[in-house]
Amino acid sequence: MKPAPFEYRAPDTLQEALTLLAENGFDAKLLAGGQSLIPVMNFRLAQPGVIIDLNRVSGLDQIDVLSDGQVSIGAMVRQATLEKSDLIRTRLPLLHQTIPFIAHPQIRNRGTIGGSLAHADPAAELPVISVALQAQFKLQNQSGERLVGAESFYKALFETELGEDEILTEVIFPATPTRTGYAFHELARRHGDYAQAGAAAVITLDEAGRCQNARLIYLNVGDIPMSASQAADMLTGNQLNDSLIEAAARHAADHEIEPGGDVHASAAYKRHLAFVLGKRAIYQARTAAQQLS
Amino acid sequence: MTQILITVTINGREETKHVEPRLLLSDFIRHDLGLTGTHVGCEHGVCGACTILFNGEAVRSCLMLAVQANGQTLETVESLGTPDNMHPLQQAFHEAHALQCGYCTPGFLMTLKPWLKENPNPNDHEIREALSGNLCRCTGYQHIVDAVKKTTDLRQQTTD
Ligand SMILES: Cc1cc2nc3c(=O)[nH]c(=O)nc-3n(C[C@H](O)[C@H](O)[C@H](O)COP(=O)(O)OP(=O)(O)OC[C@H]3O[C@@H](n4cnc5c(N)ncnc54)[C@H](O)[C@@H]3O)c2cc1C
Numbered sequence A: 001m002k003p004a005p006f007e008y009r010a011p012d013t014l015q016e017a018l019t020l021l022a023e024n025g026f027d028a029k030l031l032a033g034g035q036s037l038i039p040v041m042n043f044r045l046a047q048p049g050v051i052i053d054l055n056r057v058s059g060l061d062q063i064d065v066l067s068d069g070q071v072s073i074g075a076m077v078r079q080a081t082l083e084k085s086d087l088i089r090t091r092l093p094l095l096h097q098t099i100p101f102i103a104h105p106q107i108r109n110r111g112t113i114g115g116s117l118a119h120a121d122p123a124a125e126l127p128v129i130s131v132a133l134q135a136q137f138k139l140q141n142q143s144g145e146r147l148v149g150a151e152s153f154y155k156a157l158f159e160t161e162l163g164e165d166e167i168l169t170e171v172i173f174p175a176t177p178t179r180t181g182y183a184f185h186e187l188a189r190r191h192g193d194y195a196q197a198g199a200a201a202v203i204t205l206d207e208a209g210r211c212q213n214a215r216l217i218y219l220n221v222g223d224i225p226m227s228a229s230q231a232a233d234m235l236t237g238n239q240l241n242d243s244l245i246e247a248a249a250r251h252a253a254d255h256e257i258e259p260g261g262d263v264h265a266s267a268a269y270k271r272h273l274a275f276v277l278g279k280r281a282i283y284q285a286r287t288a289a290q291q292l293s
Numbered sequence B: 001m002t003q004i005l006i007t008v009t010i011n012g013r014e015e016t017k018h019v020e021p022r023l024l025l026s027d028f029i030r031h032d033l034g035l036t037g038t039h040v041g042c043e044h045g046v047c048g049a050c051t052i053l054f055n056g057e058a059v060r061s062c063l064m065l066a067v068q069a070n071g072q073t074l075e076t077v078e079s080l081g082t083p084d085n086m087h088p089l090q091q092a093f094h095e096a097h098a099l100q101c102g103y104c105t106p107g108f109l110m111t112l113k114p115w116l117k118e119n120p121n122p123n124d125h126e127i128r129e130a131l132s133g134n135l136c137r138c139t140g141y142q143h144i145v146d147a148v149k150k151t152t153d154l155r156q157q158t159t160d
């Protein structure tokens, strides 16, 4: 298996990369970690005429804390770097605990946060986590930049807000609110494989221990990260007892996801998984938030 | 097709070659440099047979282009030991029967080399995690886990 011939460009600056992208448009592909792009080129499912390699572009691999406690992560930060970062562990615990679910160590050594987010695989963990944490994506082209919220970035299967001439350069995560617990659960046939289904929960409690805010986002049970906002509304304002958690997880699995079946899992089985994993995630996030209160 | 001139340091030696941009790093290593110890199983990142060290980190050489290695440092299984003077990992694999056909072995060894440096005293679970990205169709993995433990035990004995 060999990729079809292409022209290779390895710019040193973002400006050069943006110019090359503008000049070559649809025929060009950005190369980040290559852990999704090179396989599809090896299979010749993608045959770009020009490869613009971002690996030598400077300034895209920083992790910074902004003055208001937001965390900014450059698009070319490797998944393995996130996994080992103390800053990510303490400031973005949900992101930290989810990275080991992505593929295998050798793949995380190359794979980048930006590549995974832009690739928009519904079975990928990072898009789900960025929607759960309400991250903002910075998209740049030659004429400027814009910020797009993670939830509106994902539009359809492998389809995003990214324009043909745009590069995702930075991901900005809001500061962690107080009394907030996080959890992510997924089920894969083999550790490191793409999961059949998964669920992320973010629960903030008020001073009386009631749910002040909840977010529930599901993995691989729809074309994009699926947000169960009605189930989250059921939790908000209430004490999170067993029956309420169960009812919310049930509602999400029955009404707020759109799983398609595949050879490994029928749609009905995925709904069942979403219910079980969602319930577990809410419980764990609630318990974590209680411990912080 | 235009060729690009690249220089890599591989197993301590400098090599300069003209390559087509679409040449995979795995094929460059095997065909252009003749280092056939790096194996190719799937060419889409699933099996791990092609694992090499790229600037000291374990990566899939089938998911990189040779041109991306320009100016970088590579290590392949040939850098470990020789039949008469095996690397401790190779010795442990030999003693624990951690290979049968041997097709997967170079990938396992190159995955383990940097990992054991960062994780000198792993437990069974951690070893299995670390090896989750390498497939072996022969051994059933248990003997590979045993070999890793043998390496860490040996090391402890020598430092005790
Ligand atoms: C065997 C295997 C198992 C895997 N398992 C998982 C898994 O369980 N979970 C998971 O989430 N992922 C998994 N992956 C995918 C892996 O996480 C990839 O690293 C990731 O999907 C893509 O990131 P990348 O940096 O490698 O991007 P690339 O492959 O380089 O690029 C992917 C796409 O995004 C575009 N792109 C890249 N960077 C940018 C940017 N900055 N701006 C705009 N567009 C950009 C590229 O043009 C391309 O279309 C697996 C991969 C393999 C090979």
Ligand code: FES
Binding pocket: B039, B040, B041, B042, B043, B044, B045, B046, B047, B048, B049, B050, B051, B060, B061, B062, B063
């Ligand atoms: S040949 Fe590279 S992972 Fe299988």
Ligand code: FES
Binding pocket: B098, B099, B100, B101, B102, B103, B104, B105, B135, B136, B137, B138, B139
């Ligand atoms: S020894 Fe044959 S594949 Fe591992």
